[in-house]
Amino acid sequence: MKPRRNTWQREAVRAALVGAHGFVSAQQLHQTLRDSGSTIGLATVYRALASLTEDGEADSIQAPEGENLFMSCGSTGHHHHLICRSCGAARELDATVVEEWASKVGAEHGFAEIEHVIDLFGICAACRAKEA
Amino acid sequence: MKPRRNTWQREAVRAALVGAHGFVSAQQLHQTLRDSGSTIGLATVYRALASLTEDGEADSIQAPEGENLFMSCGSTGHHHHLICRSCGAARELDATVVEEWASKVGAEHGFAEIEHVIDLFGICAACRAKEA
DNA sequence: GGCTAGAATGAGACTCATTCTCATTTAGAA
DNA sequence: TTCTAAATGAGAATGAGTCTCATTCTAGCC
Structure with a gap:
């Protein structure tokens, strides 16, 4: 696992992902965060999701429409x-x-x-x- | 099955798909056709592939990278x-x-x-x- | 607590597959 | 042959995702 800095953005993405209860797209997550007053950038959401997935904290799948969906996931295997x-x-x-x-x-x-x-x-x- | 007109473009896509022996992307197929002198448009390739898939003559899958791949397919089920x-x-x-x-x-x-x-x-x- | 290197961020430009628009062409029935 | 709706092609538009780069901020060090 690569070294990671803890930023509020990363934490916000993690929290939003947990709060979503199910699979959501990066775009949806970004919108949700912006709607709740965050100034987080879209690229950062993508970066955070990629690193969470890499660390096994999130799972990702391809929706039939081609979009990538993410979900916070306990079981690591x-x-x-x-x-x-x-x-x-x-x-x-x-x-x-x-x-x-x-x-x-x-x-x-x-x-x-x-x-x-x-x-x-x-x-x-x-x-x-x-x-x- | 919807009514379809038989155009040389549709036939060209079908032929190229059969000639490909395996899964290919719409873009690849379009490039191949252009390279062999065809003036077929990209949109038409997409349209033809969509209708062939709908009619069960072709199969489509999503590549892990997100691209859609097509293949001519005999068995209809x-x-x-x-x-x-x-x-x-x-x-x-x-x-x-x-x-x-x-x-x-x-x-x-x-x-x-x-x-x-x-x-x-x-x-x-x-x-x-x-x-x- | 202050300092600093370099990791992380945000805005927006960019890529690339795919879809849409619309003027033009053409298949196929009459 | 004529006619009309379907099909086409060029290019604009869309939309997800990535990249760049100047700026900001974390975290280790003093």
Whole structure:
């Protein structure tokens, strides 16, 4: 882990990320912070998110639309998510089955350095209740 | 399937996609076409790829860098890929195991309209041989 | 507490994929 | 052939994300 200075900006991003409860985009996070009176710059939000992700304090995924989404994340190990398309809420998943499938399939086809992108998107119970 | 006119541009994109043997970006495809003397416009390449994808003649995935990649694809049903990070070559995968896992997990958490993004990336045997 | 090196920041310019606009062209039915 | 809506191409517009650089601020040192 690289040396990091503690700045209020970095702390603000961390706090906003925790407060978001689910996946949010860097842009959303920046807007939220500005709306609450912060003068933080967009580039700084990106920088803070990148370093938090690097340090394992945050997880990032690619939304189907191509945007990068971030979420504060306790469990440090590799894991996957089930994300609500509507509100961004996420559940961590135990994907042992799939991990095994991935490495087996990779090996079978003679591929090395297998990485996998596995994410589930849906509409959570709460959001469905809201819409009805 | 929407009505489509047959234009030489649409046909050119289809042909270039088939000729590519693997996943390619819209930009690459456009460049290839221009290089071979075509006057096709970039927007048209995007439009053609979008409609081919819609009609099930092509598959698209998001590269880890965020770019959209396309590949001509015979089998029409839903399926997944194992893609070579180096040359773009792809294998279609039978992902029954994972499909089942995805819907089971979704249901368990009370999520509806589950979609999943499952892609494997690696380095194929041919590319590893080349590098060595 | 003050000093200083260099890390972090903010504004805005920039990149790059993708989409949009709109005038022009063209496929295909009549 | 004629006609009309669909398709095209050029380039402007968009939007996420990165980069630059002058300025500010953290943290170790006195």
